[in-house]
Amino acid sequence: xxxxxxxxxxxxxxxxxxxxxxxxxxxxxxxxxxxxxxxxxxxxxxxxxxxxxxxxxxxxxxxxxxxxxxxxxxxxxxxxxxxxxxxxxxxxxxxxxxxxxxxxxxxxxxxxxxxxxxxxxxxxxxxxxxxxxxxxxxxxxxxxxxxxxxxxxxxxxxxxxxxxxxxxxxxxxxxxxxxxxxxxxxxxxxxxxxxxxxxxxxxxxxxxxxxxxxxxxxxxxxxxxxxxxxxxxxxxxxxxxxxxxxxxxxxxxxxxxxxxxxxxxxxxxxxxxxxxxxxxxxxxxxxxxxxx
Amino acid sequence: xxxxxxxxxxxxxxxxxxxxxxxxxxxxxxxxxxxxxxxxxxxxxxxxxxxxxxxxxxxxxxxxxxxxxxxxxxxxxxxxxxxxxxxxxxxxxxxxxxxxxxxxxxxxxxxxxxxxxxxxxxxxxxxxxxxxxxxxxxxxxxxxxxxxxxxxxxxxxxxxxxxxxxxxxxxxxxxxxxxxxxxxxxxxxxxxxxxxxxxxxxxxxxxxxxxxxxxxxxxxxxxxxxxxxxxxxxxxxxxxxxxxxxxxxxxxxxxxxxxxxxxxxxxxxxxxxxxxxxxxxxxxxxxxxxxx
DNA sequence: CTGTTAGCGCTTTCAA
DNA sequence: TTGAAAGCGCTAACAG
Numbered sequence: 001x002x003x004x005x006x007x008x009x010x011x012x013x014x015x016x017x018x019x020x021x022x023x024x025x026x027x028x029x030x031x032x033x034x035x036x037x038x039x040x041x042x043x044x045x046x047x048x049x050x051x052x053x054x055x056x057x058x059x060x061x062x063x064x065x066x067x068x069x070x071x072x073x074x075x076x077x078x079x080x081x082x083x084x085x086x087x088x089x090x091x092x093x094x095x096x097x098x099x100x101x102x103x104x105x106x107x108x109x110x111x112x113x114x115x116x117x118x119x120x121x122x123x124x125x126x127x128x129x130x131x132x133x134x135x136x137x138x139x140x141x142x143x144x145x146x147x148x149x150x151x152x153x154x155x156x157x158x159x160x161x162x163x164x165x166x167x168x169x170x171x172x173x174x175x176x177x178x179x180x181x182x183x184x185x186x187x188x189x190x191x192x193x194x195x196x197x198x199x200x201x202x203x204x205x206x207x208x209x210x211x212x213x214x215x216x217x218x219x220x221x222x223x224x225x226x227x228x229x230x231x232x233x234x235x236x237x238x239x240x241x242x243x244x245x246x247x248x249x250x251x252x253x254x255x256x257x258x259x260x261x262x263x264x265x266x267x268x269x270x271x272x273x274x275x276x277x278x279x280x281x282x283x284x285x286x287x288x289x290x291x292x
Numbered sequence: 293x294x295x296x297x298x299x300x301x302x303x304x305x306x307x308x309x310x311x312x313x314x315x316x317x318x319x320x321x322x323x324x325x326x327x328x329x330x331x332x333x334x335x336x337x338x339x340x341x342x343x344x345x346x347x348x349x350x351x352x353x354x355x356x357x358x359x360x361x362x363x364x365x366x367x368x369x370x371x372x373x374x375x376x377x378x379x380x381x382x383x384x385x386x387x388x389x390x391x392x393x394x395x396x397x398x399x400x401x402x403x404x405x406x407x408x409x410x411x412x413x414x415x416x417x418x419x420x421x422x423x424x425x426x427x428x429x430x431x432x433x434x435x436x437x438x439x440x441x442x443x444x445x446x447x448x449x450x451x452x453x454x455x456x457x458x459x460x461x462x463x464x465x466x467x468x469x470x471x472x473x474x475x476x477x478x479x480x481x482x483x484x485x486x487x488x489x490x491x492x493x494x495x496x497x498x499x500x501x502x503x504x505x506x507x508x509x510x511x512x513x514x515x516x517x518x519x520x521x522x523x524x525x526x527x528x529x530x531x532x533x534x535x536x537x538x539x540x541x542x543x544x545x546x547x548x549x550x551x552x553x554x555x556x557x558x559x560x561x562x563x564x565x566x567x568x569x570x571x572x573x574x575x576x577x578x579x580x581x582x583x584x
Numbered sequence: 585c586t587g588t589t590a591g592c593g594c595t596t597t598c599a600a
Numbered sequence: 601t602t603g604a605a606a607g608c609g610c611t612a613a614c615a616g
Contacts, residue, residue, distance in 0.1 A: 008392050008393075010369065010393065011369070011609085011610075012310070012608085012609050012610065013309075013315075013369060013370050013371040013610095014306050014307075014309035014310040014313075014315065014371060014608085014609080014610090015306075015310050015592090015608070015609035015610035015611085016609080016610055016611075017305075017306035017309070017310075017371070017592095017610090018304070018306040018307050018309075018310050018591095018592050018593065018594085018608090018609080018610070018611095019591080019592055019609080019610045019611040019612080020592090020610085020611065020612095021306075021592075023305075023306065023370070023371075024370060025349070025370060025371075032335070033331045033332065033334050033335040033338070034328070034331060034332055034335055034529070036326070036328050036331065038331075039325045039326060039328065039330075039331040040325065040326055042325050042350075043324070043325040043326055043352065046325065046350060046351060046352055047352070050351060050363060050366070053366075055349045055351075055366070055367055055370045056349060056350055056351070057317070057347045057348060057349045057350075058334075058338060058348055058349075058350060059338060059342060059347075059348070060335065060338055060339070071342060074342070074345075074347070075347055077302065077303070077305060078305050078315070078316060078317060078347045079305040079306060079309070079315075079317075079371070100300050101300075101302065181529060182529060182530040182533050183529070183533060185533075186533050208530075211530055212530065212533050215530075215533050215534055215535045216533070216535075218535045219535045237326070237473060237474060237475070238474040238500075238503055238504065238507075241474050241475060241477075241478050241503075241504050241507050241508070242507055243507045243508075243510045243511045303593085303594075304592085304593050304594065305594095306592080306593080306594090307592070307593035307594035307595090307608090308593080308594055308595075309594090309608095310592090310593080310594070310595095310607095310608050310609065310610085311593080311594045311595045311596080311607085311608055312594080312595065312608090313608075
């Protein structure tokens with residue numbers, strides 16, 4: 001050790017990796033970094049991996065399935081030994097490689113026990129359905145659903161399916177698709193305000209949409225929750241300080257990251273097979289939703 | 293190629309790395325992922341590196357210098373060939389390793405031409421000073437400065453120094469330190485409202501602080517900008533849809549990431565030495581600031 | 585228990 | 601142009 005110190009010796013990681021056939025590196029391939037929900041997810045992964053002596057390499061796909069395939073294979077070809085993906089919709093070429101090379105892989109943000117690869121996440125269908133039921137319990141019958149693009153996003157599609165599944169007692173839901181950003185929320189509300197028969201509650205399938213929606217409603221003089229109730233999804237950091245507090249659905253994103261990392265490390269180290277894992281969510285009732 | 297295809301051959305990255313002494317992997321060690329400013333920074337790095345055929349490994353330090361050292365060395369020991377750090381304040385142990393092992397390193401979020409390692413970022417001192425001058429131009433003489441922790445954060449300290457440098461004509465600035473989050477903004481405003489001689493303008497050294505501040509002011513019935521002007525720093529995605537639009541200082545974070553990646557790749561590929569690089573910022577005037 | 589060496593799979597040099 | 605082999609720096613097996 002002293003000699004190492006004085007001579008400044010540092011083991012060569014490539015040689016070690018070649019010899020042991022281990023790189024202790026895990027790849028996470030996510031749609032985007034510009035949505036804070038993915039940032040906290042990565043945070044959970046990173047903290048857990050760091051504790052286990054692993055490194056995290058990341059890539060973004062901008063919601064493109066072919067980019068997902070390319071970037072995943074690129075990271076694999078640079079030495080990643082396991083893969084964390086989003087959703088349960090992936091290019092056949094990628095799946096083929098995963099099976100052929102037996103790459104430990106996890107699909108996150110989704111709980112889908114019938115999917116061929118293990119999933120760790122929420123039951124998006126049920127969560128959205130529960131949100132509808134909650135609003136129904138407050139007396140709302142006409143809903144507007146603000147959501148991001150459904151193309152290449154199975155999580156959003158599942159949430160929408162859940163919404164439609166739970167409509168009852170003559171409830172209606174008008175879906176407004178927009179960009180997944182606060183700007184998207186603003187333009188969706190501009191459209192919302194042109195509706196002849198205006199819904200009494202707005203369910204935003206993401207909190208950033210709710211933020212834009214809230215500002216635009218305020219700008220147009222529509223009071224929350226007196227004139228319209230609004231409900232979010234994600235329970236981002238600012239949800240409770242929003243005025244009034246934003247009713248939202250808390251998703252344990254950081255925990256999902258930690259759990260994903262744990263499962264993969266446990267597989268890599270001990271061969272423990274990964275089971276589909278459902279994470280619990282809950283509705284946080286605050287001031288933006290009111291009884292009609 | 294056909295044979296490779298049929299037999300499913302994939303080159304072994306560790307063997308290649310051992311032979312070429314290149315891993316094509318760059319490490320970014322940032323304070324936290326739960327601040328969207330770092331997410332967009334990483335995004336810039338990642339996109340650029342992907343285009344150049346490099347991989348990005350990341351680690352977070354939670355603003356601890358020793359964690360920064362530990363995590364940086366860990367990533368280096370796992371094969372990263374270059375390092376992207378935040379700020380110009382680093383543990384001696386880390387610096388020693390960087391020099392001894394001649395690790396290409398870049399310090400970001402700061403432009404500091406006299407620092408021993410190359411920096412790429414903004415002149416935090418000047419930017420904050422210009423913000424003060426802007427507010428002074430609107431007639432404000434009493435300012436409140438909301439800011440995150442100064443401990444282990446040279447960027448915040450530089451901004452504060454810039455503020456104090458530009459105070460003139462009997463201007464005063466009350467500094468309120470709080471958590472760097474929207475919750476921090478809320479508690480800072482609670483304190484602000486107890487001040488006997490209330491400042492007429494609030495300069496938030498980060499937009500997330502401004503968000504919390506804005507909500508809390510609204511909650512307390514203080515009108516923006518009639519009763520108080522408020523100005524942010526970062527120009528986050530929602531700044532222009534905030535009601536009224538948030539006056540803020542635009543920082544080209546994504547571009548900083550791209551630039552950092554380019555410089556490092558150019559050094560690695562062509563040996564081009566890295567020069568200190570200053571990125572331009574600008575004040576975006578919107579509705580939250582008014583002439584007194 | 586210490587010391588030696590084969591071998592991991594690639595790149596690159598050199599020989600044919 | 602194609603083919604053979606040395607060597608990158610480590611780990612692990614094996615011999616002493």
